[in-house]
Structures are given as structure tokens and as C-alpha cells.
Amino acid sequence: MSRHPPPPQLSDAPLAPGLYVVATPIGNLRDITLRALDVLAAADLVLAEDTRVAGKLLHAFGLSKKLERYDEHAAERAGPKALAVLADGGRVALVSDAGTPLVSDPGFLLVREAIAQGSAVYPIPGASALLAGLSVAGLPTDRFLFAGFPPPKSAARRTFFEELAGIRATLVFFEGGSRVAASLADMAAVFGPREAVVARELTKLYETVTRGSLDDLAADPKMVAPKGEFVLMVGPGRVEAATAADADTALLDALARLRPAEAAAEVAKALGLPRRDLYRRAMALKAGDGE
Known part of the structure; x- marks a missing residue:
């Protein structure tokens, strides 16, 4: 056959x-x-x-x-x-x-x-291994960043991860089996205990998808020099709620360029705050009553 x-x-x-x-x-x-x-x-x-x-x-x-x-x-x-x-x-x-x-x-x-x-x-x-991995990860996909292969040396790899740490998106990497454990350890050190997923050999006979925190995955003995092709996905970090001071700062910056309604819409999208409340605040700041 x-x-x-x-x-x-x-x-x-x-x-x-x-x-x-x-x-x-x-x-x-x-x-x-x-x-x-x-x-x-x-x-x-x-x-x-x-x-x-x-x-x-x-x-x-x-x-x-x-x-x-x-x-x-x-x-x-x-x-x-x-x-x-x-x-x-x-x-x-x-x-x-x-x-x-x-x-x-x-x-x-x-x-x-x-x-x-x-x-x-x-x-x-x-x-596409990138999209196949994201589709089964169970991580947010409304915004993601594909960062390719991390550098092979630990010091350069940590610097690479530090540059990505503040991005509010799911991060996706490719990695070879010989460096999976080292990359996960550096991710855990830089990103902290974020949710993460390791997808191995997607669509192949030994396809496996392992989910957990970066700390747990880095300590998993199955991640030590496994064979195959890997997609590593790291969920976005928790974002603290914006304060009233954050909103005022953002509104003042937006009002220098936009009308109050447009400024409120821009800041609402950026900070995840109610647009109606921001519009009222923008009108007050515009009138000079923001103190």
C-alpha cells in the first residue's frame, strides 16, 4: 500500500x-x-x-x-x-x-x-506552524507578535526577551529542540510566571502541545533536549488598570492634537476606559476646569 x-x-x-x-x-x-x-x-x-x-x-x-x-x-x-x-x-x-x-x-x-x-x-x-500553534494554544490571539528564533547565547537571548517584555500581546517564537529548555529558563527569568505553551512537531506523528506557566515549563524534564520543531508561545503579562492620573495625562496629550470627542475615543481604546467618562473629563480639561 x-x-x-x-x-x-x-x-x-x-x-x-x-x-x-x-x-x-x-x-x-x-x-x-x-x-x-x-x-x-x-x-x-x-x-x-x-x-x-x-x-x-x-x-x-x-x-x-x-x-x-x-x-x-x-x-x-x-x-x-x-x-x-x-x-x-x-x-x-x-x-x-x-x-x-x-x-x-x-x-x-x-x-x-x-x-x-x-x-x-x-x-x-x-x-503555517505559527498560525497552527496559535490556533491550539488557548492564549489571546486578538494581538500577537511573531519574533522568530531567539539568539543562541543566553545573554543575548535575555536582552532580546527584555525588549519584548512590555508588549501587550501574545509572543510567538520558533526554537530548535537543543535550546528549548534554555530558552524557557530565560523566558521565565525575564517574563515571570506568564502562561505559556510549547507546541512540538505540529501535524506530525508525535505532535504534542504542553501548557503551563513559564516556571513550570522551564522545570519540566521533558523539555531537556527533545527532538523536533517547536513553537513557543507566551501570553501577555497582566496589565494594571489605568489610574485617573494616567487618563488625564493621555487626554492632555490627545487634546493637543484632537477635538474632545476624538481624544476621548483614542484614550478609551488605549487604556480600556469608558469613552463617555473620558469625554466628560476631556471637556473639563479643555475648559480649564481639570484641577
Whole structure:
């Protein structure tokens, strides 16, 4: 019995010239999209972070294409080739080893150069470890910051985390198994006992999602040099309620630029305070009765 799903029926619609940024599975091959297969089948050139990985993906779906390595080491050689194909009206597909290109993967310079020369650039959405992790974390997702891979050395890593500590959003990081425990320890030291989630091998056979405080996760023996790909997510810290003095300071700053109603709306959104009360206070400050 074949280990791979049978190739689906591909579309015979013509593919417009341009650069296609194609998301590929992060583990489970069945997460490939039909549109991604259409693009890969019709592309004149496929740029791949690792041609061996991309070759296995293409083979699994019965596709055989010209592959060119494109990563930080090969970009200087492969980039001009791809741009020439685009300039001649060709179709180029860009894939990373897994997930969506440009999310901690090569491709930014190629996309920018394609845009600069007037070539069309198309997103072909699909799997993303970043979004897959957030979807199961149970942490706030109305505002999040993806910070990529932390620095490898502890001192630089703590400085990196300190720069993010005041951000009122869920923080998302990628990390390798050999540094997960050290990164969690530094996170606990900088962020304190915030809620956090460690997602390992998402969509793969040994997928695990572990939730807890940063202190508990850092002390978990299962986090010592585990194998696999990891997404680390840290919830936003608790924010103290704004005081009346905070509101006045913010209103005075806003009133220097805006009318009272607009100032009240801006401060209400920033501090999470009732807009009606802030409007009354803004009118008082405007009239000079704020003392």
C-alpha cells in the first residue's frame, strides 16, 4: 500500500506569469492545498530551500519539475535566474522546507526584487506552524507578535526577551529542540510566571502541545533536549488598570492634537476606559476646569 495520497485531479486552467509564494505542509502531506499543486505542476521553475525536501514532496504527488536551490547561500546565484524567467513572462514557484515561505524562511529579497522589476507576486496560502500553534494554544490571539528564533547565547537571548517584555500581546517564537529548555529558563527569568505553551512537531506523528506557566515549563524534564520543531508561545503579562492620573495625562496629550470627542475615543481604546467618562473629563480639561 502506498504511503502517500494519490495525486488529485489538477486544474487545466492557465497559470498567469509571476512569482508564486507557495505554502507547503509542515508535517502531514495531506495538508497541501489543491491550488498549491496546480501552481507547482504549471510552474516553469520551482525554487526550494532544500531541493531534496521539495523533490520528495513533488514525487509524493506525481510531479516532476525543474528545481533550483534558493536559500541564503544560493540566493546570489539563483535569484537572477528566477528574475530572468519572470522578466520573460515565466511562472516561478517559491517553496520552503515546510510551511509558508518568508516566515523565518528565505524569500524576502526575491519578492522585493520581483516587485521592483514589475513582476506579479501571488500568495498561495496554506500550512503555517505559527498560525497552527496559535490556533491550539488557548492564549489571546486578538494581538500577537511573531519574533522568530531567539539568539543562541543566553545573554543575548535575555536582552532580546527584555525588549519584548512590555508588549501587550501574545509572543510567538520558533526554537530548535537543543535550546528549548534554555530558552524557557530565560523566558521565565525575564517574563515571570506568564502562561505559556510549547507546541512540538505540529501535524506530525508525535505532535504534542504542553501548557503551563513559564516556571513550570522551564522545570519540566521533558523539555531537556527533545527532538523536533517547536513553537513557543507566551501570553501577555497582566496589565494594571489605568489610574485617573494616567487618563488625564493621555487626554492632555490627545487634546493637543484632537477635538474632545476624538481624544476621548483614542484614550478609551488605549487604556480600556469608558469613552463617555473620558469625554466628560476631556471637556473639563479643555475648559480649564481639570484641577
